Amino acid sequence: MRLDRSDFSCLRDSLHKVNRPCTMEQMIEVARRLREQHRFAGYIHLKTIPGCSDALLAEAGRYADRxxxxxxxxxxxxxxELAPEKTHAGIHEAMGAVKWRIDEAREARSPKVRAMAGRPAGVRAPRFAPGGQSTQMIVGADAANDAQILRTSARLYGDYHLRRVYYSAFSPIPDASRRLPAKAPPLLREHRLYQADWLLRFYQYEVEEIADARSDGMLDLDIDPKLAWALRHPERFPVDLNRAPKEMLLRVPGLGVRNVQRIIASRRSGALRLADIARLRAPMKKMLPFILLPDHHPQRQLDDPAALRQWLTPKPRQGDLFA
Structure with missing residues (x-):
């Protein structure tokens, strides 16, 4: 069912009649109405509050996808320093509670457990946040560097099986506390953290590999972290696309997970050549210095990583005045 603006206005007005700030109970009530009254079958993402009751958490997971x-x-x-009313211990405890319920619900819905419980095939166990859980970190509000941020993310992915960590660049507001920085961090920093996060989750990189370049623990803003790693390790290249294992193909700048899968599948039928790789529609300029094919060799480009970096670094662009 498609909801129009009046549907959401009705829900908003009903919440505004309550003379207290919006609470978790109210957020759950909105989700319940969307599901049960409006038959909304789309995606719902709910924020949970550390310390909430088990009953509230169960209800939130019933209506929310994530x-x-x-x-x-x-x-x-x-x-x-900046949010003393919160603690990492309390936040981690809340994440652990969500993970436990997600695992419990997934196990209860398995055919083996259904059979053991004597549940009919058509009767499903109650759902609980089938889209998993996520979190958000503010970037640039405190003194944490990128290496610290990525280490925290890696621990959260490992300990609580998060589906996603969201990074949000700090944005100053008027009359804010003096403990907060007066300037926002470069927006590109947020972008580089997302790229590094992707490498952690899908490209088998470790945090120390990504953030080992600078003594201040910050990512390079001029080039993406995958290219930065390759330029720091020219001894690992060029990679023979017809022979290299998947782990090394994933390290080639410009090659994504899907194209790596295509290369592995295609090379079973015969040796790949440059024309085959060009059909992948990957960024060839970025890729060519790091790959080896029967009809392509990067010659001595990798002998001078500094010059190669300069050639591959995107040129600064002036923003569009009317964008």
Missing amino acids: LSVNIELPTEAGLA
Whole structure:
């Protein structure tokens, strides 16, 4: 069912009649009405509040596709300074509770458990946040560097099986606390963190590999972290696309997961040549210095990583005045 603006206005007005701030109970009530009264079958993402009751958490997971417990800041020190009413211990406890319920619901819905419980095939166990859980971190509000941020993300992915960590660049507001920075971090920093996060989740990189370039623990803003790693390790290249294992193909700048899968599948039928790779529609300029094919060799480009970096670094662009 498609909801129009009047449907959401009705829900909003009903909440505004309550003379207290919007609480988790109210958010759940909105989700319940969307599901049960308006028959909304689309995606719902609910934020949960650390310390909420088990009953509220169960109800939130019943109506939401995904739940989030926001960690807010990557370090305990930053949280203590800027949000002392919260603790990492409390946030981690809440994440653990969500993970436990997700695991429990997934297990209860398995055919083996259904059979053991004597549940008829058509009767399903109650759902609980089938889209998993996520969190959000503010970037640039405290002194945490990119390496610290990525280490925190890696621990959260490992400990709680998060589906996603969202990074949000700090944005100053008027009359804010003096403990907060007066300037926002470069928006490109947020973008680089998302790229690095992708490498952690899908490209088998470790945090220390990504953030080992600079003593200040910050990512390079001029080039993406995958290219930065390749330029720091010219001894690992060029990669023979017809022989290299998947793990090394994933390290080639310009090659994504799907194209790596296509290369592995295609080379079973015969040796790949440059024309075959060009058909992948990958960024060839970025890729060519790092790959080896029967009809392509990067010659001595990798002998001078600094010159190669300069050639591959995107040129600065002036913003469109009317964008």
